[in-house]
Amino acid sequence: MPTVSKEDYIKAIYNTKNSGNGTATTSGIAEKLDVSKAATSEMVQKLSDLGLVDYEKYKGMSLTSEGERVALQILRRHRIWEMFLIEVLGLSWSEVHDEAERLEHSTSDFLIDKIEEFLGFPKFDPHGSPIPNKNFELPDAPLIYSLNEVSIGFSYKISRVLDKSNELMKYFTKIGVALHKEVFVKEILSFDGSVVIQIDGNEITISQKTAGYIFVCMPEGGAIG
Numbered sequence: 456m457p458t459v460s461k462e463d464y465i466k467a468i469y470n471t472k473n474s475g476n477g478t479a480t481t482s483g484i485a486e487k488l489d490v491s492k493a494a495t496s497e498m499v500q501k502l503s504d505l506g507l508v509d510y511e512k513y514k515g516m517s518l519t520s521e522g523e524r525v526a527l528q529i530l531r532r533h534r535i536w537e538m539f540l541i542e543v544l545g546l547s548w549s550e551v552h553d554e555a556e557r558l559e560h561s562t563s564d565f566l567i568d569k570i571e572e573f574l575g576f577p578k579f580d581p582h583g584s585p586i587p588n589k590n591f592e593l594p595d596a597p598l599i600y601s602l603n604e605v606s607i608g609f610s611y612k613i614s615r616v617l618d619k620s621n622e623l624m625k626y627f628t629k630i631g632v633a634l635h636k637e638v639f640v641k642e643i644l645s646f647d648g649s650v651v652i653q654i655d656g657n658e659i660t661i662s663q664k665t666a667g668y669i670f671v672c673m674p675e676g677g678a679i680g
Contacts, residue, residue: 462529462560463488464498465507468518469526474617478515527591532559532567534580534587539570541581548581549624564589583615583634583670602640602650602666610639611671619668630659632669 467487471479485495499516502508507522518526536555540546546554568589571577578594580586585593599614613636618624627633631654641658642651648663661669 460498461502461505461507462525464495464502465518465522465526466529468508468516469523469530472517479517480515484516524591527587527593528564529559530584531587531589531591532562534584535567535571535574535577536562537580537582538574538577538586542574547624547628548618549621549628551581552618552624553621581634582618583613597672599670599672602638602652602661602669602671603643603648603663605640605671607640607642609673610637611673612637613669614672615670617668617670623665623668626665627669630661631655631657638669638671 464484467484468479471483471487481492481495481499484499485492488495499508499510502522503510503516507519507525508516509519510516533555536558537548537551540551540554541548571586571589576588578586579596585596587593597614602611605611613632613634616624616627616632616634632638636654639653640650641653643649644651644660648666649660650663650666651658651660653659
């Protein structure tokens with residue numbers, strides 16, 4: 456069974472691959488986990504020896520089928536804990552990520568299955584991320600696009616946000632960003648890519664970077680761009 460540090464690396468590699476940010480590299484994973492490149496290289500070699508990672512020097516890395524299964528197992532624990540902390544304990548969505556990070560490493564699959572059943576088998580976590588089922592299968596989900604990818608003059612429904620930090624989630628709460636809310640894209644500023652949006656009648660300008668953490672789909676009957 457991977458240790459906590461191994462699990463963090465596996466999850467980081469999986470998230471990099473599935474976030475559209477290209478190939479997972481030693482430097483990229485090191486930056487993401489705030490560790491040295493040397494430590495990352497050493498850990499990646501260990502994961503490769505365990506059959507969890509395919510790694511070729513200077514060409515990046517990817518998870519093996521077993522490595523991906525481990526990644527989905529970790530994400531399943533994390534996302535079910537987030538649901539429990541919000542739905543049962545009443546924590547805010549800016550508070551649950553760090554707590555779930557701790558709990559995901561120390562919870563048995565038996566307990567996670569019981570919590571999932573208690574919650575009614577949710578398919579998505581509080582931030583809109585899909586929850587793998589006990590067979591590590593992801594639910595069907597609509598196509599989503601970041602606010603940097605959509606066209607101006609249209610309304611979209613917020614389907615997912617990336618919970619990069621507590622500060623970011625607090626900011627989203629402050630400006631009214633929440634799952635399933637409608638957001639109208641009024642303008643994308645040419646000089647820096649900032650996005651001018653309207654939520655609940657309020658006009659807000661957010662940076663290009665922040666817009667990349669908000670994912671939307673077109674309301675039923677519409678089409679992106």
